[in-house]
Amino acid sequence: MTEIAPADxxxxxxxxxxxxxxQGYTRHAFVRQLGRGDLPEACFKHYLVQDYIFLKHFARxxxxxxxxxxxxxxxxxxxxxxxxxLNEEMSLHLRYCAGWGLDEAAILAAPEAAQNMAYTxxxxxxxxxxxxxxxxxxxxxxxxxxxxxxxxxxADADSKRDNNPYGDWIETYSGESYQSVAxxxxxxxxxxxxxxVGNDLSARLxxxxxxxxxxxxxxxxxxxxxxxxxx
Amino acid sequence: MTEIAPADxxxxxxxxxxxxxxQGYTRHAFVRQLGRGDLPEACFKHYLVQDYIFLKHFARxxxxxxxxxxxxxxxxxxxxxxxxxLNEEMSLHLRYCAGWGLDEAAILAAPEAAQNMAYTxxxxxxxxxxxxxxxxxxxxxxxxxxxxxxxxxxADADSKRDNNPYGDWIETYSGESYQSVAxxxxxxxxxxxxxxVGNDLSARLxxxxxxxxxxxxxxxxxxxxxxxxxx
Amino acid sequence: MTEIAPADxxxxxxxxxxxxxxQGYTRHAFVRQLGRGDLPEACFKHYLVQDYIFLKHFARxxxxxxxxxxxxxxxxxxxxxxxxxLNEEMSLHLRYCAGWGLDEAAILAAPEAAQNMAYTxxxxxxxxxxxxxxxxxxxxxxxxxxxxxxxxxxADADSKRDNNPYGDWIETYSGESYQSVAxxxxxxxxxxxxxxVGNDLSARLxxxxxxxxxxxxxxxxxxxxxxxxxx
Amino acid sequence: MTEIAPADxxxxxxxxxxxxxxQGYTRHAFVRQLGRGDLPEACFKHYLVQDYIFLKHFARxxxxxxxxxxxxxxxxxxxxxxxxxLNEEMSLHLRYCAGWGLDEAAILAAPEAAQNMAYTxxxxxxxxxxxxxxxxxxxxxxxxxxxxxxxxxxADADSKRDNNPYGDWIETYSGESYQSVAxxxxxxxxxxxxxxVGNDLSARLxxxxxxxxxxxxxxxxxxxxxxxxxx
Numbered sequence: 001m002t003e004i005a006p007a008d009x010x011x012x013x014x015x016x017x018x019x020x021x022x023q024g025y026t027r028h029a030f031v032r033q034l035g036r037g038d039l040p041e042a043c044f045k046h047y048l049v050q051d052y053i054f055l056k057h058f059a060r061x062x063x064x065x066x067x068x069x070x071x072x073x074x075x076x077x078x079x080x081x082x083x084x085x086l087n088e089e090m091s092l093h094l095r096y097c098a099g100w101g102l103d104e105a106a107i108l109a110a111p112e113a114a115q116n117m118a119y120t121x122x123x124x125x126x127x128x129x130x131x132x133x134x135x136x137x138x139x140x141x142x143x144x145x146x147x148x149x150x151x152x153x154x155a156d157a158d159s160k161r162d163n164n165p166y167g168d169w170i171e172t173y174s175g176e177s178y179q180s181v182a183x184x185x186x187x188x189x190x191x192x193x194x195x196x197v198g199n200d201l202s203a204r205l206x207x208x209x210x211x212x213x214x215x216x217x218x219x220x221x222x223x224x225x226x227x228x229x230x231x
Numbered sequence: 232m233t234e235i236a237p238a239d240x241x242x243x244x245x246x247x248x249x250x251x252x253x254q255g256y257t258r259h260a261f262v263r264q265l266g267r268g269d270l271p272e273a274c275f276k277h278y279l280v281q282d283y284i285f286l287k288h289f290a291r292x293x294x295x296x297x298x299x300x301x302x303x304x305x306x307x308x309x310x311x312x313x314x315x316x317l318n319e320e321m322s323l324h325l326r327y328c329a330g331w332g333l334d335e336a337a338i339l340a341a342p343e344a345a346q347n348m349a350y351t352x353x354x355x356x357x358x359x360x361x362x363x364x365x366x367x368x369x370x371x372x373x374x375x376x377x378x379x380x381x382x383x384x385x386a387d388a389d390s391k392r393d394n395n396p397y398g399d400w401i402e403t404y405s406g407e408s409y410q411s412v413a414x415x416x417x418x419x420x421x422x423x424x425x426x427x428v429g430n431d432l433s434a435r436l437x438x439x440x441x442x443x444x445x446x447x448x449x450x451x452x453x454x455x456x457x458x459x460x461x462x
Numbered sequence: 463m464t465e466i467a468p469a470d471x472x473x474x475x476x477x478x479x480x481x482x483x484x485q486g487y488t489r490h491a492f493v494r495q496l497g498r499g500d501l502p503e504a505c506f507k508h509y510l511v512q513d514y515i516f517l518k519h520f521a522r523x524x525x526x527x528x529x530x531x532x533x534x535x536x537x538x539x540x541x542x543x544x545x546x547x548l549n550e551e552m553s554l555h556l557r558y559c560a561g562w563g564l565d566e567a568a569i570l571a572a573p574e575a576a577q578n579m580a581y582t583x584x585x586x587x588x589x590x591x592x593x594x595x596x597x598x599x600x601x602x603x604x605x606x607x608x609x610x611x612x613x614x615x616x617a618d619a620d621s622k623r624d625n626n627p628y629g630d631w632i633e634t635y636s637g638e639s640y641q642s643v644a645x646x647x648x649x650x651x652x653x654x655x656x657x658x659v660g661n662d663l664s665a666r667l668x669x670x671x672x673x674x675x676x677x678x679x680x681x682x683x684x685x686x687x688x689x690x691x692x693x
Numbered sequence: 694m695t696e697i698a699p700a701d702x703x704x705x706x707x708x709x710x711x712x713x714x715x716q717g718y719t720r721h722a723f724v725r726q727l728g729r730g731d732l733p734e735a736c737f738k739h740y741l742v743q744d745y746i747f748l749k750h751f752a753r754x755x756x757x758x759x760x761x762x763x764x765x766x767x768x769x770x771x772x773x774x775x776x777x778x779l780n781e782e783m784s785l786h787l788r789y790c791a792g793w794g795l796d797e798a799a800i801l802a803a804p805e806a807a808q809n810m811a812y813t814x815x816x817x818x819x820x821x822x823x824x825x826x827x828x829x830x831x832x833x834x835x836x837x838x839x840x841x842x843x844x845x846x847x848a849d850a851d852s853k854r855d856n857n858p859y860g861d862w863i864e865t866y867s868g869e870s871y872q873s874v875a876x877x878x879x880x881x882x883x884x885x886x887x888x889x890v891g892n893d894l895s896a897r898l899x900x901x902x903x904x905x906x907x908x909x910x911x912x913x914x915x916x917x918x919x920x921x922x923x924x
Contacts (some may be wrong), residue, residue: 056534059541060360066525066544067586068822070900072518072570075525079548082528086541108534114452117445118349124529125352128359129291129761131824194896203891207763214348221345287765294759294768297775298817299591301669303749303801310752310779313759317772339765355760360530362593425665434660438532522822576914579907580811587814590821591753676810683807 004147004182010193010201011140011186014212017205018141021216025141026149030223035153037164040230044166045100047226050116052093052107054222057120059085061127061139068132071195077188081143081181092172115225119218126211133196136189137208141215147182150174235378235413241424241432242371242417245443248436249372252447256372257380261454266384268395271461275397276331278457281347283324283338285453288351290316292358292370299363302426308419312374312412323403346456350449357442364427367420368439372446378413381405466609466644472655472663473602473648476674479667480603483678487603488611492685497615499626502692506628507562509688512578514555514569516684519582521547523589523601530594533657539650543605543643554634577687581680588673595658598651599670603677609644612636697840697875703886703894704833704879707905711834714909718834719842723916728846730857733923737859738793740919743809745786745800747915750813752778754820754832761825764888770881774836774874785865808918812911819904826889829882830901834908840875843867 005012015022030047033039062085065078097107127135150173153159164170172178197204236242246253261278264270293316296309328338358366381404384390395401403409428435467474477484492509495501524547527540559569589597612635615621626632634640659666698705708715723740726732755778758771790800820828843866846852857863865871890897 056537059537060529060531063525063528063537063541063544067522067529069522070822072566075518075521076548079521079525079544082525082541083545086538104534114349114448117353118345121352121356122348124356124359128355128821129763131827134824195900196897197890198893198896200891200893203887204889207888217345287768290768290772291760291762294756294772294775297756298753298760300753301591303797306749306752306756307779310756310775313756313772314776317769335765359590360532362596365593426669427666428659429662429665431660431662434656435658438657576811576910579815580807583814583818584810586821587817590817679807 004151004179005144005186009186010189010208011144013201013205014137014140014209015144017209018213018216021213021220022141022145025216025219025223026145026152028220028223030226031149031153032158034166034169035156035159035164037160037166039166041165042229043226045097046229048093048096049102049107049110050113050222050225052090052097053110053112054116054120055085055090055093056108057124058139058142059090061120061123061135064124064127065132065135065139068127068135070132074132074188074192077184081185084181096168113225115218115221119215119222122214122218130211131196133189133192133204133208134211136185136192137211138215140185140189141212141219143185144182145216145219146173147179150178235382235410236375236417240417241420241439242375244432244436245368245371245440246375248440249444249447252444252451253372253376256447256450256454257376257383259451259454261457262380262384263389265397265400266387266390266395268391268397270397272396273460274457276328277460279324279327280333280338280341281344281453281456283321283328284341284343285347285351286316286321286324287339288355289370289373290321292351292354292366295355295358296363296366296370299358299366301363305363305419305423308415312416315412327399344456346449346452350446350453353445353449361442362427364420364423364435364439365442367416367423368442369446371416371420372443372450374416375413376447376450377404378410381409466613466641467606467648471648472651472670473606475663475667476599476602476671477606479671480675480678483675483682484603484607487678487681487685488607488614490682490685492688493611493615494620496628496631497618497621497626499622499628501628503627504691505688508691510555510558511564511569511572512575512684512687514552514559515572515574516578516582517547517552517555518570519586520601520604521552523582523585523597526586526589527594527597527601530589530597532594536594536650536654539646543647546643558630575687577680577683581677581684584676584680592673593658595651595654595666595670596673598647598654599673600677602647602651603674603681605647606644607678607681608635609641612640697844697872698837698879702879703882703901704837706894706898707830707833707902708837710902711906711909714906714913715834715838718909718912718916719838719845721913721916723919724842724846725851727859727862728849728852728857730853730859732859734858735922736919738790739922741786741789742795742800742803743806743915743918745783745790746803746805747809747813748778748783748786749801750817751832751835752783754813754816754828757817757820758825758828758832761820761828763825767825767881767885770877774878777874789861806918808911808914812908812915815907815911823904824889826882826885826897826901827904829878829885830904831908833878833882834905834912836878837875838909838912839866840872843871 005015030039030043034044059082062078062082066075066082069075069078094104097103123135123138126138150170153170154174159170161167193201201208236246261270261274265275290313293309293313297306297313300306300309325335328334354366354369357369381401384401385405390401392398424432432439467477492501492505496506521544524540524544528537528544531537531540556566559565585597585600588600612632615632616636621632623629655663663670698708723732723736727737752775755771755775759768759775762768762771787797790796816828816831819831843863846863847867852863854860886894894901
């Protein structure tokens, strides 16, 4: 499996510090079942409806990143992600949901799960109380984590390649289009850290690690919630 | 038991709409055990440590209310609450904790429980994305709810009056000083609603009710967390 | 000349209340000289460089509007305007500036004029301390005002039609593409007012009028600044 | 004259980089006339009314600093300044104004001068788009500058000591109470810089210097405005 984050990147350092939590998130039972194709449909459906609400707030977080950018390159990158979320990723979810007879109004009428709310509000609040670097750090476990999960599932021996009902999901997140978004996020994290802190990140690192690990644990909570219909 | 919110106040309408959730919060098992004095000390201690972290973020929410106020009276009221939180309520917790040999550094080193984080970040984010009325609505279940709980426990036949280890807690929240804070919060909600919306709140009410109920459910989660050490 | 705002729209009410200031802005000497084609090139160049910096912060304000939206339709409309600002209007300015040998780095290195800074920071701060309605109200004089100015110049007898060096500018803002952006902004203002306040805006109107008039006066200051090189 | 900022403090570096602008602000004609006691009363009155509106927004900026603090010591320091602004400095202004028959309602009804608005909105916006360090940097020219001005006027040979109508003003800002606020602000800037950036500030310094100098220039604009009634 290809490693998407350079060893000396800030992302790699944050992921390393999150250790166990990072494994718990990217190798979660929900992910494994999705790869083997034996995740109950009720779980996937529950996850997808919640993820639609999640993406709405995640889009708001990227809008916040545009607002918090001093440099035009950071503004443009965040605006590009905002556009991709609102006009591509969310549409993909709508198409999936349409297959189950669920339209946008029905999805948005679903009660927002506590684990869902906890994650997005944490990210948004971190972005507002801190700076762009704090915000991007809180966003990173999701953006880059999904790319890692996609790559792992696409390469894993346990994954079911043919007739996997979740094959589209795996293809989306392992595909070059999503992978390049994740690589750009990794690069931006380094670029913004260089501007906001400099070469020596040691004074700022403990706070960034705490933010990254908290977001990672909230991702675990999100997968746990996905499995609830099967409990 | 005295009713602290006038029947035609916005608070009374929001509480009415939250119905069952409001009961679940103000009559929670944690509250009942606290009143009878048979709440396990481990639960109270866990709650108090988390509540200290909670109050830190709640103080930040009142600071946000100062920032979001257009009028000086709203600024002064929020600044007064901020001051009371930072310099009185938090000190009270420290004195309790000191009795168990816990100092401030030890409390702040405790991992923030997910239910704790979920609540405060929801309030802060609501305040930033909405206006002062949205923020005060998200704060109200806590501020006024504790006053209601205090009054109820002080009057309830099941409450243990003598040698209740949590007698101080009940006295604090049923006492006139805290009750007047809650009454002022109820009045401010009406005043700010009149300025931001007017007399007819019907267009805005559904969103305010959703915020109030979400905050109430997050309060229930907080009490659930408090009982975890006994599970 | 066609009237773009329906008589019963919130925009028409705000514009009416701004009275004299609105005339001072939309019929400013800078605008008249631009229409007659006799605006000194140094003034237009100064204006355009400052306007590029202005648009960067205006784009940030639309990103803030995405963040502050509760509804997906409001998010999508604001994200569409953000995209148009970053990827179309700003590119137009760059093409003009390239004609004078100015590239983006040179433009962004220009000191931000005090009148420029005053306007954008007012809008952004209003958006953060208030709600989406306050933010859209602060944005409206610019978005809709330019459409009115474009229409007026295109129809005015004093305007020079042939060989006007600023013909492109007039065409852009009187053109259907920009006009439809302005009409959508007028509609959104009514839609958001209906959601955040209701049918009776009387309680909120004084504050909205104050915001609208302050932004209009800051627009006058921006045109004044544009004329400074000729002073 | 005593130097209040240690030579190796961040404040001293920022002030050094602002060079000429810093002189223009702290040795402004308004300040000199105030020291000599020959500032026209109309100017001082105009200044004081605008400064009251200024302090209202400055108090909001300190509330924002509480919200943006991660550490309790930073929260407490900002909350203390907020309290001093709302309950002491603003009351001082009210007492002065009462001498001219102006009450709070009359002051708040005065139109906010453009130079006043420009400064406070810049500070608030910088605080929201950046982090606590950016916000404290934008606040520093005011907080520490007034302490420097107070000390200078108290020591300057040109100052009129007896029967100076502005003697109270000079005493307030040269007095130990205000001086200790300024020293604490200088220390906090270093403490927060150490937490948010570390020992080597070189990567962040250009942006901090730009913020500090912009705020200093906006202070000059504020004094200019104060002299307008005499023009």
